[in-house]
Amino acid sequence: MRSTFLILFAGLSLSACGYLKHSQPYYTYAPDMHYSAGLKAQEEGAMRQPPKGTIPRGFRPYSILTMDQAKMHLNPLPRNKENLNQGKILFNTFCIVCHGKFGEGDGLVASLKDWPRPLYPRPPSLQSEKIRDYKDGQIFHVITMGQNLMPSYAEKLNEEERWQVIHYVRALYRAKHPSADDLKKAENYIEE
């Protein structure tokens, strides 16, 4: 009976000293696991540089360097309803703010030219003879690389989407410059 009290008393006083608290282990079992030598993400030395000359999976390096080279690239997509509709959606999402509904350079940014100071210069018209005479590859190059104040859209539009937008830019030109044949067809056109 007496010894039971002694043990109890000893236990109580030890815990009062914090001796039995587990905030700090009394001794560390397997210290090489406890204090890991592993690196934390983002820590210096943890971010490994990829070997020279490697590219991410699915990435295709862009090989067009000049406008002259760009001329050689033809639109690989057929001009069909699907590509035109897709191009329209993309144009009206990404290009319309600056270039306007018909690409005449009268987008929203241009309309804000006096408010309260010019926000952005009026972009050139895509209805110009210059763009009419551009090869599809040249427009592709502008969208991919950007040009002066126009930023690159390579991050937003994949290659297929860029070619679709180009089909639509051509359709916008044709809508404003219809041939006699186009007008004749339009007269007989019945909405499906």
Ligand code: HEC
């Ligand atoms: C932020 C506004 C802005 C957006 C959005 C924009 N552009 Fe442009 N774009 C410009 C400006 C400004 C220029 C003129 C750049 C220069 O001075 O060379 C230009 C030039 C161009 C040209 C060359 C015109 C020429 O005469 O040299 C083409 C083609 C073109 N844009 C197509 C597009 C297409 C297609 C999109 C949508 C994917 C688009 N742009 C989105 C502002 C924009």
